[in-house]
Amino acid sequence: MSLVHETDYGTPASKSSEMVTLTIDGQSVTVPAGTSIMRAAMDIGTQVPKLCATDSVDAFGSCRLCLVEIQGRPGTPASCTTPVGSGMVVSTQTERLKQIRKGVMELYISDHPLDCLTCAANGDCELQDMAGAVGLRDVRYGYDGENHTKQAKDESNPYFTFDPSKCIVCSRCVRACEEVQGTFALTIQGRGFDSKVSAGMDEPFVESECVSCGACVQACPTATLSEKSVIDIGVPEHSVVTTCAYCGVGCSFKAEMRGEELVRMVPYKDGKANRGHSCVKGRFAWGYANHRERILKPMIRETIDQPWREVTWEVAIERVASEFKRLQAKYGRLAIGGITSSRCTNEETYLVQKLVRGGFGNNNVDTCARVCHSPTGYGLRTAFGTSAGTQDFDSVEHTDVVLIIGANPTDAHPVFASRMKKRLRQGAKLIVIDPRRIDMVRMPHIEAQYHLPLRPGTNAAMLNAIAHVIVTEGLVNEKFVRDYCDLSAFEHWASFVSEPQNSPETVGLVTGVSAEAIRGAARLYASGKNSAIYYGLGVTEHSQGTTAVMALANLAMATGNLGREGVGVNPLRGQNNVQGSCDMGSFPHELSGYRHISDDATRTMFEKLWGRPLDAEPGLRIPNMFDAAIDGTFKGIYVQGEDILQSDPNTKHVRAALAAMECVVVQDLFLNETANYAHVFLPGSTFLEKDGTFTNAERRINRVRKVMTPKNGLADWEITLAIAKAMGFEMPYSHPSEIMDEIAHLTPTFAGVSFDLLDKVGSVQWPCNEKAPLGTPVMHIGGFARGKGNFMITEYVPTDEKVGPRFPLLLTTGRILSQYNVGAQTRRTDNVVWHEQDVLEIHPHDAEERGVRDGDWVKIDSRAGGTALHAKITDRVAPGVVYTTFHHPDTQANVVTTDYSDWATNCPEYKVTAVQVSPSNGPSDWQREYNEQAEHSRRIAKVAAE
């Protein structure tokens, strides 16, 4: 194995379809018009020396190293900024050019510390490479005059340093921050000799607007911007391409290693989801894999008040199997079940549902998608026939109007947000529908044309009002509807949305948004040449989550915004493999590929291959499992990679359910909150320690590759295999690729997928089968998967969760960039410097009414429970609305959320809780108790780890 090196073509590719032929160094080359001479030269294998150019950003032409001669033209133009011309005759290497380049390099090196041998970038430095490339052998000027070699380093960022003494002011970092990331945190300050790179208003990086995406570090050709891990460990010597295990963007990375030690994660340019970009989590926040609190040995205990006892894998697996068998013998076949993880691979998820269906003999399997995107599956399947988003991420490059609803891409899907921001800077228009003024509403060089700050819980009403404008103002794309949709369903729907109760004027009273703004946004969406909808949990986690997903599908169909690039209905999936866990048959009523368990033909196929009879009756969903546990009929659960106590609503209820079970088996990296109620703890493996695949928000199946041996001894898939075997249900796999082969064999949409194919082409988007051997980037081209597009009636039904005198405010929740979900991983990395605690955002008016000052402790109470946290006074939230994140277990927003849920899928209504906020002296009683318990668990974990 060696380091994977990707070619740097110097300048971005031209997208022109016109071709131009020219001659470079005597060779003829044909490239798209608009290509730089530098890039065209790469096509014939000639690398023109360069420093300020790199192919992730537009050329700038400042270093003067890439000069060429063009026949018939005076001077020596820069090849990075000069586009090719038909018939051009170019020389890249002449005596004159050689002398100029040497002179340029000599000047750079004369103001550069000559500490190459001890520099962290030795062997990985373009300045060093270029000195060699131009044949620089000696530097005539010393350090006597003024120079920059003694400047102080900025080490404020936890992950990278900025050493200005090594800076050549090439501005690659500045351009990467602007063009790739879209944050505009860096500038070149001053002029001439005094020019220097500065973060924010000449602040330390960590205090500036910098979001630590790493794009500048990536772009820097010198050691000026360097990862601290490289400085500590040394330059990596081999790399493995794998997939980030955080969010649903599914970025590809090169895990760069020294032996079995991970040195850095470098975004992979050929990764089709991220195109070489990253965010702070995937790029830097991988230290949790080595965190001292990680549990590496299996543990058991008889009752949950006993201390844990470390045991061998054999003993732990035997305990799981014998307990589950005992429970089934005593309470019946249906008394146990399992929960699959959206953090684990497709193969691991598939195995857990196979264990439950084939080994436990029931369908009591569910997944954490229950609490996030289950309405997406149901809603999109009903409308279009497929339970997934319609586009690939590249599609946004063709979008003219972006509609974001209930999503906060810059925090939750940052790499895709950067691509979206780029398109918006190019002129696409933006509509944001969100109770909170998310960053996308206004940021450098971007301003939403419409921000509709609706009251939480009124999405369906708002979308009906937008539909009302589209139908009553004649904005329907009649040809699309006629050609591709069920006409009678359309007519029924059109007459429903035209009713006066759906007019913007009436709906405005419900949503709190002016009719004028609703009408304007509707017209903009309907009139865009290509309009695309992007949505998140702010749509799904409601009592009408499924209704709102269907309403979005209705809008896209009515305006003809489906079936081509630039359009579509796109769920921004939260977790790395939430799409995959749904695809793999994790729901109690569905086998892989969303086929109902009651379908005899499908079931028989699985029965034959697995050699087990399968129950035709759907099993219990997660909330039903909890209810059954409290009723005394559900007694044992296998939870793989999911902290249900912290992530499911109404914590009190979940705690009671777990306490009522006789065998709770938790498989995870850390002793999570659920583990406090567990009898067996099986240490899990990280994404770095196993092979498999993740499926991202665009249905892209990407390889996860093992870069090190599992520290706990077994990868997660091997643990499930061992449990199955101990329960007498042997599964015949020696590698995850064989599990994928079985999935492909049994699942029509995966029929063409194999590890071999993925290794060959990088990644594919399902459906991938005979009809689409390389996958399907855009769905529903020339017709819907279900036949005709189905318009559904989406009547607005207000949630039962109502504000009143006791609970007058509405709480809604979300994420922050540096943290991830319940924070189990990111809280165990240096990312905590950006978010040490969850805070409550409250509008100045509501704060003043309650005598709350910025930073005060406040109590927040709902019908379900209460917690306390610090207040942050801000007008990002409207009066009457408060907001918090849910990353820290000592505040646990879900203590407050209720167990109201989506009518179709039971997805909890996390986004609307009626609450009261009042001043407080500090943490509430349960929080104090929790903190003591957590400290106790940490001590146990430490002892166990030692």
Ligand code: SF4
């Ligand atoms: S890390 Fe990202 S956001 Fe920060 S300065 Fe570099 S490019 Fe800009």
Ligand code: SF4
């Ligand atoms: S920090 Fe690096 S990328 Fe930025 S100007 Fe200096 S040398 Fe160039």
Ligand code: SF4
């Ligand atoms: S955007 Fe998501 S997938 Fe990409 S690096 Fe960040 S967390 Fe990982």
Ligand code: FES
């Ligand atoms: S690489 Fe062309 S001017 Fe610097």
